[in-house]
Amino acid sequence: MFSPMENQPNKTDLQTNVDIGVIVCSTGSYYVVKRDDGSLVNCVIKGKFRTMNIKTTNPVAVGDRVHFVFTPNSEYAQIDSIFPRKNYIIRKSVNLSKLYSIVASNIDTAFLIVSCKEPKTDTMFIDRFLVTANAYNVPCKIVINKVDLLDEESEVYAGFLTELYESIGYEVLLTSAVSGLGMNKLKEELKGKTALFSGNSGVGKSTLINILCPSANQKTKEVSSTHHSGKHTTTFAAMLENGDIKIIDTPGVKSFGVVDFKKEELALYFPEMKQRLENCKYYNCTHTHEPGCAIKQAVEYGEISSQRYNNYIKLLNADDMA
Ligand SMILES: Nc1nc2c(ncn2[C@@H]2O[C@H](COP(=O)(O)OP(=O)(O)OP(=O)(O)O)[C@@H](O)[C@H]2O)c(=O)[nH]1
Ligand SMILES: [Mg+2]
Ligand SMILES: [Zn+2]
Structure with a gap:
């Protein structure tokens, strides 16, 4: 699973603690950052930052704690680094x-x-x-x-x-x-x-x-x-x-087609499948055609919903799966 490259603030930034805040609004080009004292700062992203991570269209998002610098003659401060994230949700553009x-x-x-x-x-x-x-x-x-x-x-x-x-x-x-x-x-x-x-x-x-x-x-x-x-x-x-x-x-989405992991991992993210995986005969069972599959058996016995299993199969065959 990919993890965005993160420009981490250096020690001096952490000590001043002034030009730091949480992104509370993002249009993709412009950002509003809220400092801990509640004040709001309009920001853009420092040019170099944007190219640091080619895999995401936006290097920072709402919820990110960031550091920014004021630049002369500009009404926008520039976000130049981001604190490590606890987690994040991504979706395919x-x-x-x-x-x-x-x-x-x-x-x-x-x-x-x-x-x-x-x-x-x-x-x-x-x-x-x-x-x-x-x-x-x-x-x-x-x-x-x-x-x-x-x-x-x-x-x-x-x-x-x-x-x-x-x-x-x-x-x-x-x-x-x-x-x-x-x-x-x-x-x-x-x-x-x-x-x-x-x-x-x-x-x-x-x-x-x-x-x-x-x-x-x-x-x-x-x-x-x-x-x-x-x-x-x-x-x-x-x-x-x-x-x-x-x-x-967030803006409504048509479909959450964002699965950036291998087909073999998919069942791990269906909790009712994850708990049964060790009972499959083959360690690399895809739960489709293999004999001795605990997942297929659970579907048969009505312990796993057939709707969920069908969605698992659809996801397994979806274009956006690796
Ligand atoms: N009857 C009814 N209508 C609701 C309810 N909640 C929202 N609506 C209506 O549903 C419509 C859409 O609501 P929004 O809040 O704009 O929907 P949204 O999920 O923010 O939509 P996007 O911003 O396009 O993603 C509006 O006309 C709301 O008044 C509800 O509980 N009951
Ligand atoms: Mg809305
Ligand atoms: Zn299986």
Whole structure:
């Protein structure tokens, strides 16, 4: 798995502790950095920095703790180094198959916001995200939002998702930004954390954040503009705060196709498979055709969901797998 090259600050930088802060907003070209005293500094990236790491389109992201220097005659300070990251989430840049962009870093918990209607999030989308988060050591919870919209069919789907992911060990929360259901519980979960909100466009990430962080003022899709569906309302990542709650809002993604590891590793990121791997007859079992496969047997016995297994197979054959 690749790890971004990091320009680490030197000792003198650490001692001054003034021109250091956390990136709270990133457009890809411009950054807002928040110092520990709360003051905000507009920054760009020092030219040299950008070429240091050819594998990512953005060398730094929201959540990164960075050092910057002021330059004469410029309204922007220059970010010249980055502190080591605890973790990060990356995704493949849409049209450039070999390039990745870092979505956010230093995350305590990622919340995957999904909805069962308008739009309906499928399990493949969820599993791609969970696998990526798992591979990058980011704990993940699932939030099913818009439960006020549930009708007979989508209620069944919500129940299916809840049961499926809870059985694997993921926490699943049900919320509605409209009725307020589940909002207190979600707020409780967020206390003292830096959280990432991710999910497909239109599931209500920014709407939830505006409730959780009343000063956030994130743009949300107007109800009357539903004919523009497919257009993302949030276009860049930003960290919003309310007391000890920090939430990173991100633009909706079509698919979380970001798996930068070998096919043989994939089952390690499906917790229900990982715990059974040692029972496969062959150590390098891909759980597709091999005899004595504990995973296939568990699927047969209904101990592993066939939906999850099918998604595993799809991921195994996906173009973006190494
Ligand atoms: N009925 C209902 N509508 C909701 C709920 N949460 C959000 N919405 C609506 O869903 C639409 C999309 O919400 P946004 O918050 O803009 O969605 P987003 O996930 O931030 O979308 P992107 O920024 O494009 O990724 C808006 O019209 C919201 O008012 C909810 O719980 N129930
Ligand atoms: Mg949004
Ligand atoms: Zn196997």
